[in-house]
Amino acid sequence: MIELSHFSAAVLFAVFASVVFGITQRNTSREMIRYGLYCFAMFVGGVIVAGWVMWILRR
Protein backbone atom coordinates (compact mmCIF):
# COMPACT_ATOMS: atom_id res chain seq x y z
CA MET A 1 0.00 0.00 0.00
CA ILE A 2 1.23 3.51 -0.75
CA GLU A 3 0.24 6.76 0.89
CA LEU A 4 0.84 9.81 -1.27
CA SER A 5 0.48 13.38 -0.08
CA HIS A 6 -2.40 15.38 -1.53
CA PHE A 7 -0.02 17.36 -3.72
CA SER A 8 1.96 14.41 -5.07
CA ALA A 9 -1.29 12.53 -5.80
CA ALA A 10 -2.58 15.57 -7.71
CA VAL A 11 0.69 15.96 -9.66
CA LEU A 12 0.75 12.28 -10.65
CA PHE A 13 -2.88 12.55 -11.68
CA ALA A 14 -1.98 15.60 -13.79
CA VAL A 15 0.89 13.78 -15.50
CA PHE A 16 -1.16 10.79 -16.64
CA ALA A 17 -4.27 12.75 -17.58
CA SER A 18 -2.16 15.27 -19.55
CA VAL A 19 -0.44 12.49 -21.52
CA VAL A 20 -3.81 11.03 -22.55
CA PHE A 21 -5.34 14.44 -23.31
CA GLY A 22 -2.33 15.47 -25.38
CA ILE A 23 -2.34 12.30 -27.48
CA THR A 24 -6.07 12.12 -28.02
CA GLN A 25 -7.02 15.75 -28.53
CA ARG A 26 -4.45 16.86 -31.13
CA ASN A 27 -3.31 15.55 -34.51
CA THR A 28 0.41 16.21 -34.87
CA SER A 29 3.24 15.24 -32.53
CA ARG A 30 4.24 18.85 -31.91
CA GLU A 31 0.65 19.86 -31.07
CA MET A 32 0.27 16.82 -28.81
CA ILE A 33 3.33 17.77 -26.76
CA ARG A 34 2.28 21.41 -26.54
CA TYR A 35 -1.27 20.55 -25.50
CA GLY A 36 -0.08 17.95 -23.00
CA LEU A 37 2.21 20.49 -21.37
CA TYR A 38 -0.60 23.06 -21.39
CA CYS A 39 -2.96 20.60 -19.66
CA PHE A 40 -0.29 19.72 -17.10
CA ALA A 41 0.30 23.39 -16.33
CA MET A 42 -3.44 23.99 -15.99
CA PHE A 43 -3.88 20.99 -13.68
CA VAL A 44 -0.98 21.90 -11.40
CA GLY A 45 -1.76 25.63 -11.58
CA GLY A 46 -5.36 24.86 -10.65
CA VAL A 47 -4.22 22.81 -7.66
CA ILE A 48 -1.98 25.63 -6.42
CA VAL A 49 -4.66 28.29 -6.93
CA ALA A 50 -7.30 26.12 -5.22
CA GLY A 51 -4.87 25.57 -2.34
CA TRP A 52 -4.37 29.29 -1.84
CA VAL A 53 -8.13 29.96 -2.12
CA MET A 54 -8.79 27.38 0.60
CA TRP A 55 -6.03 28.91 2.74
CA ILE A 56 -7.63 32.37 2.37
CA LEU A 57 -11.12 31.03 3.14
CA ARG A 58 -9.82 29.27 6.24
CA ARG A 59 -8.40 32.49 7.75
Added chain:
Amino acid sequence: MANSPTKTVEPPKSRNATAAPAPLTAMSVVVPALAWFIPGAGHLIQKRWIRGVLLMVSVLAMFILGLAMQGHVYKPNGGDILDILGFVGDVGAGGLYILARANDWGQAAIAHATADYGTKYLIVAGLLNFIAVADAYHIAIGKKP
Protein backbone atom coordinates in the same frame (compact mmCIF):
# COMPACT_ATOMS: atom_id res chain seq x y z
CA MET B 1 -35.29 46.22 -63.20
CA ALA B 2 -34.43 44.50 -66.43
CA ASN B 3 -30.64 44.61 -65.97
CA SER B 4 -30.54 43.57 -62.32
CA PRO B 5 -28.36 40.52 -61.75
CA THR B 6 -30.19 37.34 -60.95
CA LYS B 7 -28.93 35.45 -57.96
CA THR B 8 -29.23 31.75 -57.63
CA VAL B 9 -29.88 30.75 -54.06
CA GLU B 10 -28.47 27.38 -53.18
CA PRO B 11 -30.40 25.34 -50.66
CA PRO B 12 -28.61 24.94 -47.33
CA LYS B 13 -26.62 21.76 -47.08
CA SER B 14 -27.92 19.36 -44.52
CA ARG B 15 -25.51 17.83 -42.02
CA ASN B 16 -26.01 14.41 -43.54
CA ALA B 17 -24.95 15.67 -46.95
CA THR B 18 -21.56 16.91 -45.68
CA ALA B 19 -20.68 14.18 -43.18
CA ALA B 20 -20.54 10.83 -44.89
CA PRO B 21 -20.91 7.86 -42.54
CA ALA B 22 -17.69 6.05 -41.69
CA PRO B 23 -17.24 2.81 -43.62
CA LEU B 24 -17.78 -0.31 -41.54
CA THR B 25 -14.51 -2.19 -41.76
CA ALA B 26 -13.07 -4.99 -39.68
CA MET B 27 -10.60 -2.56 -38.11
CA SER B 28 -13.35 -0.11 -37.14
CA VAL B 29 -14.96 -2.89 -35.08
CA VAL B 30 -11.90 -4.73 -33.76
CA VAL B 31 -9.89 -1.65 -32.78
CA PRO B 32 -12.37 -0.14 -30.26
CA ALA B 33 -13.02 -3.53 -28.67
CA LEU B 34 -9.31 -4.28 -28.34
CA ALA B 35 -8.55 -0.72 -27.17
CA TRP B 36 -11.14 -1.08 -24.42
CA PHE B 37 -9.97 -4.53 -23.31
CA ILE B 38 -6.25 -3.70 -23.33
CA PRO B 39 -5.54 0.03 -22.83
CA GLY B 40 -3.29 1.34 -25.62
CA ALA B 41 -3.63 -1.77 -27.77
CA GLY B 42 -5.96 0.01 -30.20
CA HIS B 43 -3.08 2.33 -31.12
CA LEU B 44 -0.44 -0.40 -31.08
CA ILE B 45 -2.38 -2.59 -33.54
CA GLN B 46 -2.43 0.39 -35.91
CA LYS B 47 1.33 0.84 -35.58
CA ARG B 48 1.09 4.02 -33.49
CA TRP B 49 3.78 2.62 -31.22
CA ILE B 50 4.72 5.63 -29.12
CA ARG B 51 1.14 6.79 -28.61
CA GLY B 52 0.04 3.26 -27.74
CA VAL B 53 2.79 2.74 -25.20
CA LEU B 54 2.19 6.13 -23.57
CA LEU B 55 -1.55 5.50 -23.31
CA MET B 56 -0.97 2.01 -21.95
CA VAL B 57 1.52 3.22 -19.34
CA SER B 58 -0.73 6.10 -18.28
CA VAL B 59 -3.92 4.08 -17.85
CA LEU B 60 -2.11 1.10 -16.34
CA ALA B 61 -0.16 3.28 -13.90
CA MET B 62 -3.30 5.11 -12.78
CA PHE B 63 -5.15 1.84 -12.25
CA ILE B 64 -2.28 0.21 -10.34
CA LEU B 65 -1.72 3.32 -8.22
CA GLY B 66 -5.45 3.42 -7.49
CA LEU B 67 -5.36 -0.16 -6.26
CA ALA B 68 -2.14 0.47 -4.32
CA MET B 69 -3.83 3.39 -2.56
CA GLN B 70 -6.61 0.95 -1.57
CA GLY B 71 -9.16 2.61 -3.82
CA HIS B 72 -12.62 1.12 -4.14
CA VAL B 73 -13.57 -0.90 -7.24
CA TYR B 74 -17.28 -0.45 -7.90
CA LYS B 75 -19.53 -3.39 -8.71
CA PRO B 76 -22.56 -3.17 -11.04
CA ASN B 77 -25.26 -1.53 -8.95
CA GLY B 78 -28.58 0.22 -9.19
CA GLY B 79 -28.34 2.31 -6.05
CA ASP B 80 -26.86 5.75 -5.53
CA ILE B 81 -26.19 7.73 -8.72
CA LEU B 82 -22.56 8.32 -7.73
CA ASP B 83 -22.08 4.57 -7.26
CA ILE B 84 -23.57 3.92 -10.70
CA LEU B 85 -21.28 6.53 -12.28
CA GLY B 86 -18.35 5.06 -10.36
CA PHE B 87 -19.06 1.70 -11.94
CA VAL B 88 -19.34 3.28 -15.41
CA GLY B 89 -15.95 4.92 -14.92
CA ASP B 90 -14.31 1.77 -13.55
CA VAL B 91 -15.58 -0.47 -16.33
CA GLY B 92 -13.82 1.74 -18.90
CA ALA B 93 -10.53 0.16 -17.86
CA GLY B 94 -11.66 -3.03 -19.63
CA GLY B 95 -9.47 -6.02 -18.89
CA LEU B 96 -7.97 -4.32 -15.85
CA TYR B 97 -11.43 -3.98 -14.33
CA ILE B 98 -12.27 -7.61 -15.08
CA LEU B 99 -8.95 -8.66 -13.52
CA ALA B 100 -9.61 -6.56 -10.42
CA ARG B 101 -13.11 -7.99 -9.99
CA ALA B 102 -11.92 -11.55 -10.59
CA ASN B 103 -9.32 -11.20 -7.84
CA ASP B 104 -11.66 -9.24 -5.57
CA TRP B 105 -9.27 -6.29 -5.44
CA GLY B 106 -10.44 -2.90 -4.21
CA GLN B 107 -13.10 -4.16 -1.83
CA ALA B 108 -11.56 -3.07 1.47
CA ALA B 109 -13.28 -0.41 3.56
CA ILE B 110 -11.91 3.11 2.90
CA ALA B 111 -10.12 4.18 6.07
CA HIS B 112 -7.95 7.15 5.05
CA ALA B 113 -7.82 10.11 2.66
CA THR B 114 -5.46 8.57 0.10
CA ALA B 115 -7.84 5.63 -0.36
CA ASP B 116 -10.39 8.11 -1.64
CA TYR B 117 -7.75 9.37 -4.07
CA GLY B 118 -7.25 5.77 -5.11
CA THR B 119 -10.95 5.43 -5.89
CA LYS B 120 -10.75 8.52 -8.10
CA TYR B 121 -7.61 7.21 -9.80
CA LEU B 122 -9.43 3.98 -10.68
CA ILE B 123 -12.44 5.83 -12.09
CA VAL B 124 -10.33 8.28 -14.10
CA ALA B 125 -8.16 5.46 -15.47
CA GLY B 126 -11.34 4.00 -16.96
CA LEU B 127 -12.57 7.35 -18.26
CA LEU B 128 -9.21 8.11 -19.88
CA ASN B 129 -9.34 4.70 -21.54
CA PHE B 130 -12.75 5.59 -23.00
CA ILE B 131 -11.12 8.66 -24.60
CA ALA B 132 -8.28 6.47 -25.89
CA VAL B 133 -10.84 4.04 -27.38
CA ALA B 134 -12.54 6.90 -29.24
CA ASP B 135 -9.16 8.12 -30.50
CA ALA B 136 -8.18 4.65 -31.73
CA TYR B 137 -11.52 4.40 -33.53
CA HIS B 138 -10.95 7.76 -35.24
CA ILE B 139 -7.59 6.54 -36.46
CA ALA B 140 -9.17 3.30 -37.70
CA ILE B 141 -11.76 5.12 -39.81
CA GLY B 142 -9.18 7.57 -41.17
CA LYS B 143 -10.53 10.63 -39.37
CA LYS B 144 -7.23 11.19 -37.56
CA PRO B 145 -3.65 10.60 -38.77
